[in-house]
Amino acid sequence: MVTAALRKPLNQTMLRQIKNDGIKEEVHGLPLVFLPIITKTRVALFEGDFNFHKSNSTYFTDLDTSRSHLLSFLCFHGVAKTDKELSAEGKKGTITAMLGSTYTHFKREIPTGHAYEVWSRIMTWDHKWLYVVTHFVCRGKIVPRACVADLVEDRQQQQSVHMKPFNTSLSSSEIESSVYASSVSKCVFKKGRLTVSPERILSASGLLSNVLPPDTSPIDPTSLKGGDGEGEITIDVLEKKLSAHADDQDLATRIEAERCKNLRFAELSSGLEDLQRNFLKDEEVLNGVISLGTFTDLGCRG
Incomplete structure (x- = not known):
């Protein structure tokens, strides 16, 4: 949360600062709101079961960490803005993201001491619920070409980020085999007893629209x-x-x-x-x- 507060607010136009050498058009068609956040970790000794594999119960601890990191990275400033607006309307409490349910499909085991990555991204939302999908992935199998964090952390002071070469040799079966488990978490934003729609939070976070020019008044x-x-x-x-x-x-x-x-x-x-x-x-x-x-x-x- 502290690091999220120190970052400058996100907006869709940041993707235009990611440059692909030799290509003029926009390099990434996926909107910012659907991009994944990645956590690197490994199976600690105390997380192993009697088969020396990561215990199924410990996956949920990783889910909590990754999900919190994702929502704070994307929505911290939007939550703060919406919370202030609702407080001005007389609504009591503080906006928090609460877990409604989670479902996990275990595909293959992760050995004790083995390094892996946790990939979380916003999957979809409706009028009440925000759905986050998380994949537990073999570390280093898929390497991101660029990182939005390089643009939003003040200490970087970068105007653009150049994309790394893309490994086109990975087949769909290889990508699928790199996934150890997948999970879907259903979250809701609450301010006291009031339910705040995910769309309002995402919009306030600058994730559902581009940043328009300063003068956006109606045209006469x-x-x-x-x-x-x-x-x-x-x-x-x-x-x-x-x-x-x-x-x-x-x-x-x-x-x-x-x-x-x-x-x-x-x-x-x-x-x-x-x-x-x-x-x-x-x-x-x-x-x-x-x-x-x-x-x-x-x-x-x-």
Whole structure:
């Protein structure tokens, strides 16, 4: 959280500062809001199970760390801004991101002492929930070509970042085999008992639109006189305004397409909510429960 507070706010135009030598057009079509954050770590000795593999229960600790890092990196300034706005409206409390549920699919084990990476990114959102997808990946298998953090950390003072060469030899099967486990986390933003929509937080964080030119006031057609008089708009200024709004509309279209595409994965995890309604079988509701026994965590009769 401290490092997030020290970074300058994010915006989509930062991707234009990532340069690909020899290529003039925009080098990355994926919107900033969907980019992953990567945490490097390894399986500690105390995290291993009796098979000397990373214990399944320890994955959730990594999820908490990676998810917190992602949301603080992307949304810290947006949360602070929205919290201030809602406080001015009389809403009490502080905005926090709370975990609603998480689902994890274990594909292959990670040996004790083995190095790996945790990749988390925003997958999609609806009117209430923000869905974060996390992959546990073999370290060094996939190397990012550039890093947005190089542009937002004040100590770097960089105007642009050049992209590294891309390894095109990786096949889809090799990429898939590098994943140890995948998880989907469902989060909600709360200020007291008030639910704050993810879209409001993401928009306040500068993730859902480009940064338009400073003068974004409505255009008065009668002021287009070639720029000879005071307050008149030149054709160049008009073109810049129209271009900026067109870019903003294109970005919104791409973000919405990606959000809708990923909603199918969110629906799978949301379906698990029905499980709590099936905690007891119909027979148990009517006649009571017969269990196999009650024990302590040491295996003794409780």
